[in-house]
Amino acid sequence: xxxxxxxxxxxxLAYVLLLGGSAVMLIPFFWMLSTSLKESYQVFTTPIKWxxxxxxxxxxxxxFTSLPFGRWFNNTLIITVAxxxxxxxxxxxxxxxxxxxxxxxxxxxxxxTLATMMLPDTVTLxxxxxxxxxxxxxxxxxxxxxxLFFGKAYFIFLLRQFFMSIPTDFEEAAKIxxxxxxxxxxxxxxxxxxxxxxxxxxxxxxDSWKDLLQPILxxxxxxxxxxxxxxxxxxxxxxxxxxxxxxxxxxxxxPSLFFYFIGQKYFVESITLTGMKG
Amino acid sequence: xxxxxxxxxxxxxxxxxSKAERKEARMFYILTGPWLLGLLIFFALxxxxxxxxxxxxxxxxxxEKFVGLKxxxxxFRHDPLFWQSLKVTALYSVFSVPLGLVFSLLLALLLxxxxxxMRLFRTIFYLPAVVSGVSVLVLWAWIFNPQVGLxxxxxxxxxxxxxxxxxxxxxxxxxxxxMSLWSTVGGSIIxxxxxxxxxxxxxxxxxxxDGAGAWQKFKSVTLPMLTPTIxxxxxxxxxxxxxxxxxxxxxxxxxxxxxxxxxxFYLFDHAFQNFRMGYASALAWVLFIIILVLTIVVVKSSxxxxxxxxxxx
Numbered sequence: 001x002x003x004x005x006x007x008x009x010x011x012x013l014a015y016v017l018l019l020g021g022s023a024v025m026l027i028p029f030f031w032m033l034s035t036s037l038k039e040s041y042q043v044f045t046t047p048i049k050w051x052x053x054x055x056x057x058x059x060x061x062x063x064f065t066s067l068p069f070g071r072w073f074n075n076t077l078i079i080t081v082a083x084x085x086x087x088x089x090x091x092x093x094x095x096x097x098x099x100x101x102x103x104x105x106x107x108x109x110x111x112x113t114l115a116t117m118m119l120p121d122t123v124t125l126x127x128x129x130x131x132x133x134x135x136x137x138x139x140x141x142x143x144x145x146x147x148l149f150f151g152k153a154y155f156i157f158l159l160r161q162f163f164m165s166i167p168t169d170f171e172e173a174a175k176i177x178x179x180x181x182x183x184x185x186x187x188x189x190x191x192x193x194x195x196x197x198x199x200x201x202x203x204x205x206x207d208s209w210k211d212l213l214q215p216i217l218x219x220x221x222x223x224x225x226x227x228x229x230x231x232x233x234x235x236x237x238x239x240x241x242x243x244x245x246x247x248x249x250x251x252x253x254x255p256s257l258f259f260y261f262i263g264q265k266y267f268v269e270s271i272t273l274t275g276m277k278g
Numbered sequence: 279x280x281x282x283x284x285x286x287x288x289x290x291x292x293x294x295x296s297k298a299e300r301k302e303a304r305m306f307y308i309l310t311g312p313w314l315l316g317l318l319i320f321f322a323l324x325x326x327x328x329x330x331x332x333x334x335x336x337x338x339x340x341x342e343k344f345v346g347l348k349x350x351x352x353x354f355r356h357d358p359l360f361w362q363s364l365k366v367t368a369l370y371s372v373f374s375v376p377l378g379l380v381f382s383l384l385l386a387l388l389l390x391x392x393x394x395x396m397r398l399f400r401t402i403f404y405l406p407a408v409v410s411g412v413s414v415l416v417l418w419a420w421i422f423n424p425q426v427g428l429x430x431x432x433x434x435x436x437x438x439x440x441x442x443x444x445x446x447x448x449x450x451x452x453x454x455x456x457m458s459l460w461s462t463v464g465g466s467i468i469x470x471x472x473x474x475x476x477x478x479x480x481x482x483x484x485x486x487x488d489g490a491g492a493w494q495k496f497k498s499v500t501l502p503m504l505t506p507t508i509x510x511x512x513x514x515x516x517x518x519x520x521x522x523x524x525x526x527x528x529x530x531x532x533x534x535x536x537x538x539x540x541x542x543f544y545l546f547d548h549a550f551q552n553f554r555m556g557y558a559s560a561l562a563w564v565l566f567i568i569i570l571v572l573t574i575v576v577v578k579s580s581x582x583x584x585x586x587x588x589x590x591x
Contacts, residue, residue, distance in 0.1 A: 014391045021385065022402045024460075027428065028417050029405060044426060090312055097309025099588070101302050109310065111574065116321045117517045118569040119328065122546045123562035126338075126555070127327035128320070150316025154514060158469065161506040164586040165476060181305060195472035202468060206408060249413040256408035261401045 029250075036060070036247035043242045056243070063234075063247040071223070072230040079144050079226060080208040086149035087204045088197065095156045096185050099163035100171075110160075116153045121213070129217055143218045144211070148204075155200045162196040163189060198266040206256050227252045332559035342556065349560035360561070362536050363544040370451060370540070371519040374458045378519075379511055382463050383504075386470030400467075407464030415528040418457050419444075422529075444530050447537040454525050454538055462518075466511065473507030474500070505584045513576055520569050541565055 030050065035043055036059055038052040063069075098110055132143045170188045179187065190197065215229040231252060234245040307314075332349055336342035353360045389400050406414065421428040422443035430440035441449045481499045490498065526532050526543035533539075542565065549558035 011393055014388065014393050017388055018393075018399045021388070022399060025402050025405050028421065031420065031428070032409075032413075032417065048426070048428070048431060094310050094313040097306050101306035101309065102299070103303035103306035106306060109314070111570075111577065112317065113313070114513065114517070114573055114577075115566075115570060116317065117514070118521075118573070119325055119566045120521050120523070120542050120545065120562050122523070122542065122549060123328045123331075123559050124321075124324040127324035127331075130327075131319075131323060147316060147320045149312070150320065151313035156313065157514065158510055161510045162472070162476060164588050165503070165506050166588045168588050193476070195475045199468050199472045203465065210408070245413070245416075249409065253408040257401060257405070260404050260408070261397065264397055264400055 032246045032250050035242055036244075036250050038243050040241065040243055059243050059247050060251070063244045064251070067230055067233060068222075069227070069230065069248075072225050072227050075141075075224060076209060076226040076228075079141050080205055082141070082145045083148045083208040084201055084204045086145060087152050087155060088201055090149050090151040091155040091159055091200060092185070092190070092197070094151045095159035096163055096189065098156065099160045113153050113156060125217070132218065138218055139221055139224060140218075141224070144208070144214050152204075155203070158200060159193070159196055162193045166192050194266055198263050202260055202263045205259050209256050210253070328559045328562060331556055332563050334556045336555040337553040338555055339553070345556070349557045350564070352557065353560060353564065359536065359539065359544060363539045363541040366451065366537070366539050367520055367522065367541040370454060370458075370522060371516065373452075374455045374519050375512070375515045377455065378459055378462055378466065378515060379508070381459050382466035382511075383470055385463060386467045386474060389467060390471060390474050400471075403467055404464040406461050414461055415524060418461075419529055422453055422457075444538070445534060447535045450530060450534060450537040454522075454530075457525065458519070458522075469507060469511060470504075473504050477503045502585050503587075506586060509576075509580050509584045513573055516572055516576065517569055520565065520572075 031048070034050055034052055037055045037057065038049075038059075039054075039056060042049065042052060098106065098113075128143075132138065135142070137143050137146075166189060170192075171184050174184045174188050210228055211226070212228045212232075215226045219225060219229065227248075231245065231248040234241045234248060331342065333344060333346060334342035335345050335348075385403060389396065389403060409417070420426070422445075424430055424440065424442045424445060427443070429443065433440040443453045444450050477500065481503070482495055485495045485499050521542045522540045523542040523546060526538050526540045527546070530538040532543055532547070541561070545558045545561035545565070548554045548561065
């Protein structure tokens with residue numbers, strides 16, 4: 001086999017798998033989109049009607065004019081941006097500490113860090129709510145933002161793994177040149193772990209953007225609502241307005257998707273950066 | 279004379295190191311300080327509160343009553359559903375953790391190929407991660423519906439009569455595993471991609487010079503360099519899957535015939551349906567201890583198989 005046939009076969013196989021996988025990933029979203037454009041009585045018909053007849057574009061207008069989505073969008077954006085800043089800055093510092101500096105009790109503290117993910121949220125819910133209401137934080141965004149400035153176990157763990165994969169030679173060299181600890185972190189470690197930093201940024205965006213549990217607990221004034229909380233207006237105990245619910249869900253998830261699409265660039269660019277590693 | 283000099287060097291060497299050690303330890307505490315403080319306020323306090331609640335009988339409305347270890351004794355000795363929910367959670371984790379790791383790693387390798395349009399493909403595969411929790415579960419309720427659902431409609435085109443999925447006690451748990459593969463793949467792929475992108479191309483170049491083929495390169499470069507990522511995914515997956523909740527809450531309510539009675543759902547049910555907060559907290563602590571033990575085992579074993587390039591001996 002010549003090199004070009006081999007390359008051609010490999011590429012075609014990759015495309016077959018990618019297209020097949022994409023179909024599996026996309027079908028549920030076609031259903032969402034199609035549902036969002038239907039009359040409510042058409043939602044559950046057999047066999048599945050993929051293309052609605054008539055196509056009700058007006059569902060989108062009704063969805064977004066009947067409720068103050070503009071305001072909820074702003075609220076969600078504020079929470080998301082503040083959370084990202086808090087989580088990224090604090091987690092970088094903390095995980096750098098865990099990855100590079102030895103101290104007595106470090107391993108115990110690390111296990112303790114992991115332990116914060118192990119107790120089911122369901123039982124810390126009430127004590128946490130009690131704590132934050134003592135602070136007077138109910139009906140403010142503080143419970144959703146402030147804890148992130150103290151770090152997040154999942155991200156600390158993730159970044160620590162990446163920091164520990166970086167050979168120490170670069171730091172030694174920078175140290176000889178007289179760089180400080182923070183200088184090394186900023187100029188040596190961060191550029192080399194950009195994919196991981198972008199990863200936690202994308203994750204935090206998504207987490208804050210679609211969080212439901214915490215807004216439900218802490219925000220009871222409609223003025224303060226986030227998007228996911230607002231969407232719930234279309235779903236009550238005994239009545240679900242499927243077409244509006246799907247229209248709102250569909251539009252709400254687009255920013256996360258867009259953010260990921262943009263963030264990806266840095267995965268690709270980082271190849272050139274890590275090239276200097278070896 | 280020679281001996282004396284050697285001891286001298288040793289002593290001085292240790293003294294010097296211990297000063298550097300102190301400096302290093304100080305830096306550790308400066309950097310992790312905010313986290314340790316947060317740990318105390320946002321984690322330790324609620325955690326101790328839940329431990330205290332687990333030793334009480336409490337219905338959220340009337341004052342709690344101290345009962346000692348009674349809740350724990352009840353769980354272990356008189357509650358068959360406690361054991362059933364442990365079994366469900368264990369079975370689910372045993373299948374979904376390794377399947378999820380292999381499945382998402384394979385997809386990440388596919389999405390790491392240099393072909394055109396990759397950014398779009400990567401975005402499509404990320405889709406499941408961006409739908410908010412409730413919408414995605416509503417979506418799956420439709421997919422698994424035996425009559426009008428997507429899966430059985432598709433199988434019907436192939437002339438196959440599909441099972442009852444979440445309505446069949448034998449199929450309900452496998453259905454949950456299938457769903458977990460789909461819904462967690464987006465997030466996992468990003469982590470794998472970040473890991474893959476962190477591997478220095480020069481390592482592959484060196485392997486190629488040695489005449490390594492694709493499989494050889496995967497085995498001797500990709501896999502060892504990915505071990506920190508594998509370790510991370512393994513630990514967080516175990517923690518996450520052992521706490522599966524939403525699937526049961528929205529889709530099955532633990533049924534049919536308790537076949538999807540996840541431990542975390544069972545304890546939630548006690549807390550907020552039966553208002554037995556003390557019992558629920560005791561269950562939570564049992565789960566916490568189990569996950570903690572599993573995690574410590576994996577962390578301890580990591581010295582044997584995780585490779586860190588920046589590790590100092």
